[in-house]
Amino acid sequence: MKKTWLIAPLLFALVAAACTGDDGDGGDGGDGGGPVEIVLWHGYGSAQGEPDAEWQSLLDRVDEFNASRSDIRVLPIRCCTNDKALEKLTVALQGDEAPDVTYQYGSSIPQLAAAPSVVDLTEWSQDPDVDWPDFIPGAAAAATYEGRILGVPALIDNLAIVYNKELFDAAGVDHPSPDWTWDDFRAAAAELTDPATQTFGFAFPADASEDTVWHYDPMLWQAGGSILSEDGTQAAFDSEAGVRALEVLRAMAVDDGSMYLDLQNAKIDDLFNTGKTAMVITGPWALSAYPDVDYGVEVLPGFDGDHQTIAGPDMWVVFDNGEERAQAALEFVTWFTAPEQIRTDSLATGHLPLRISVIEEPGFTDELEGSFPGVGVFAENLANVKQARPVIATYPQISVAMGEAIVAALLGEKTSQQALADAAEEVNGILALPA
Amino acid sequence: MERVRRALTSDHAIGWVFVAPSVLLVAIFGLYPILSGLWLSFQKASLLSPVREFAGLENYRAIMDDPRLKQAAINTIYYTVLFVPISILGALAIAIALNRRIRFIRFYRLAVFIPVVTSTIATGIMFLWLLDSTYGLANWALGGIGLGPFGFFERPSQAMPSLVAMTIWGWLGFDTIIYLAALQGIPQELSEAAAIDGAGRWSTFRNVTWPLVGPATLLLVVWSTLSALQLFDEVFFVTKGGPLGRTSVVVFYVYRLAFEQGLAIPLAGYAAAIAYVLFLVVLALALVQFWMGNRMVHYSS
Numbered sequence: 001m002k003k004t005w006l007i008a009p010l011l012f013a014l015v016a017a018a019c020t021g022d023d024g025d026g027g028d029g030g031d032g033g034g035p036v037e038i039v040l041w042h043g044y045g046s047a048q049g050e051p052d053a054e055w056q057s058l059l060d061r062v063d064e065f066n067a068s069r070s071d072i073r074v075l076p077i078r079c080c081t082n083d084k085a086l087e088k089l090t091v092a093l094q095g096d097e098a099p100d101v102t103y104q105y106g107s108s109i110p111q112l113a114a115a116p117s118v119v120d121l122t123e124w125s126q127d128p129d130v131d132w133p134d135f136i137p138g139a140a141a142a143a144t145y146e147g148r149i150l151g152v153p154a155l156i157d158n159l160a161i162v163y164n165k166e167l168f169d170a171a172g173v174d175h176p177s178p179d180w181t182w183d184d185f186r187a188a189a190a191e192l193t194d195p196a197t198q199t200f201g202f203a204f205p206a207d208a209s210e211d212t213v214w215h216y217d218p219m220l221w222q223a224g225g226s227i228l229s230e231d232g233t234q235a236a237f238d239s240e241a242g243v244r245a246l247e248v249l250r251a252m253a254v255d256d257g258s259m260y261l262d263l264q265n266a267k268i269d270d271l272f273n274t275g276k277t278a279m280v281i282t283g284p285w286a287l288s289a290y291p292d293v294d295y296g297v298e299v300l301p302g303f304d305g306d307h308q309t310i311a312g313p314d315m316w317v318v319f320d321n322g323e324e325r326a327q328a329a330l331e332f333v334t335w336f337t338a339p340e341q342i343r344t345d346s347l348a349t350g351h352l353p354l355r356i357s358v359i360e361e362p363g364f365t366d367e368l369e370g371s372f373p374g375v376g377v378f379a380e381n382l383a384n385v386k387q388a389r390p391v392i393a394t395y396p397q398i399s400v401a402m403g404e405a406i407v408a409a410l411l412g413e414k415t416s417q418q419a420l421a422d423a424a425e426e427v428n429g430i431l432a433l434p435a
Numbered sequence: 436m437e438r439v440r441r442a443l444t445s446d447h448a449i450g451w452v453f454v455a456p457s458v459l460l461v462a463i464f465g466l467y468p469i470l471s472g473l474w475l476s477f478q479k480a481s482l483l484s485p486v487r488e489f490a491g492l493e494n495y496r497a498i499m500d501d502p503r504l505k506q507a508a509i510n511t512i513y514y515t516v517l518f519v520p521i522s523i524l525g526a527l528a529i530a531i532a533l534n535r536r537i538r539f540i541r542f543y544r545l546a547v548f549i550p551v552v553t554s555t556i557a558t559g560i561m562f563l564w565l566l567d568s569t570y571g572l573a574n575w576a577l578g579g580i581g582l583g584p585f586g587f588f589e590r591p592s593q594a595m596p597s598l599v600a601m602t603i604w605g606w607l608g609f610d611t612i613i614y615l616a617a618l619q620g621i622p623q624e625l626s627e628a629a630a631i632d633g634a635g636r637w638s639t640f641r642n643v644t645w646p647l648v649g650p651a652t653l654l655l656v657v658w659s660t661l662s663a664l665q666l667f668d669e670v671f672f673v674t675k676g677g678p679l680g681r682t683s684v685v686v687f688y689v690y691r692l693a694f695e696q697g698l699a700i701p702l703a704g705y706a707a708a709i710a711y712v713l714f715l716v717v718l719a720l721a722l723v724q725f726w727m728g729n730r731m732v733h734y735s736s
Contacts, residue, residue, distance in 0.1 A: 114698070264674060267567070
């Protein structure tokens, strides 16, 4: 037994090796003379992590880039769903293991501005090869926070009505038209509702998340209201306009019973695809979830002839993992978001084109509409994007307060007026706190 | 020199060497986060920004006037008070039913245990549809016997009981297995002796079975209380705290503060402070339960 103590250092060596062996991101290119490796995070694919057309299109483009460059190698990794991208990134940043390029919601830009290693793209955007002014203005604006450009547009969406043509025809209701008012919308939803077959006219995401709030925002704007006061110090949604907008939804949910409330925000797409709801308000990403429905797309109903919608731009954000990798990442992003790649991706996935030059290309929208029925209307609907949500760091808290106010009214727990007033009081409290 | 050599070759040193890998893992993944969390709770900090200021007890003071936290705390207590007794008594009843020699007994035992090893997400999706007020099977079945219709997760007042029902379904198998093991450890002679003394079924249960499964009951009470107070997965995935915060529980609230709202504004320190208070409450409760339990529970030698 005399030599057993030798085991001690041996075991420690083993443990130490096990703990440091796997670097995970394999990103130490450069010192070996091989290509610089950069890591690209995305959240495409189904919630269960199955590949889809968006994912495939991304892989195809990355392969094309890697084949064309011997000095850079891009490693695409599906980090998570896009909903969890910010959270996952936060953890990675804490561990100093941030990806070089990552997909993020545009609404996360104010948060990301706090991270020291986020790359300021302002200078890069002035490069003529980038052609920054060619990006759709709504998307470019959301990339800018306090004068710094912190993201490159990766996707732009907007909301419109998607409706089931068969259900409309069966009920003898006229299809939605571009000049529909919200009263027309409400009346149609009531007519399309049939308790006997458990069919609803409309279904609404009521989990009090930002998804709930951004369905309400365009209605608020159309009615002439705004989320915050002009100087951003006070809540402004508790106005007459705010109540008028919420009242439409409340009446549909409570008085008419024509609106299915998806309180967990997990069922709407299934309900629409199985013909249990005649209308949804959603974006182009959802169309692929409706293979069983002959659907049509129409712009949002309006108040007083205003049919504006809301855009949800997503971003590529670059992180600094050493100058060499950051430089490689910028070169990749420049290529990846150039008009030619945007065009290819758009036709492969149905994503709305992010470049003005692509939209204006003769015949492009027709080609897009041909492969993805309905997407053409969404592409044209980009012109109805007039306003954006506040780009401030406290927005997530404001969103929670507004989301709960909307759901409280939809459940009939509070009047629209009371719900918005309570939320405004909370929001004013949040805004009053020193930054 | 001799002393060093002896110390190194003693069983004691070798013992440490053998546990070193797990000690190291616990230190890295357990102790370090616990301590850095404690440090964080005294700071004004967000997770994305490197700027961190010492805030003293400010975060702990803020706990007292936070209406959303108050609601989450009440919900957590409500959940625990429903979950712990129902799941334990339910499991005991099922364990007694399964503790006999009948045909297909293995199948029944397996059936009871399967929910425990089913992923929470799968359970969640299933219950979302089962308990859908319009399309769900539950309302259809309950309607058949003249009950309902219920709103379940869609009605603020029914959401928490629905959540309790769902989690009990998922956990019952675990408690049942523990009770089954305890029941099978009861010597046959005792029940026989009780029968000879003229004890009926209830009396046998009351005077023989119940005291003898006491240690299992104590274990389950402590264990279930701890897990109930730290409920997260089901809320996160199924109800998201809604409707109107009626199923928001403390751990879920901490998560939302730190990872959703407090990434750029300094709420992470506050979230850590709440987590620490919860930790102390859980610790104190567990100690009290063990202390009371040990005075009441009968351990057979």
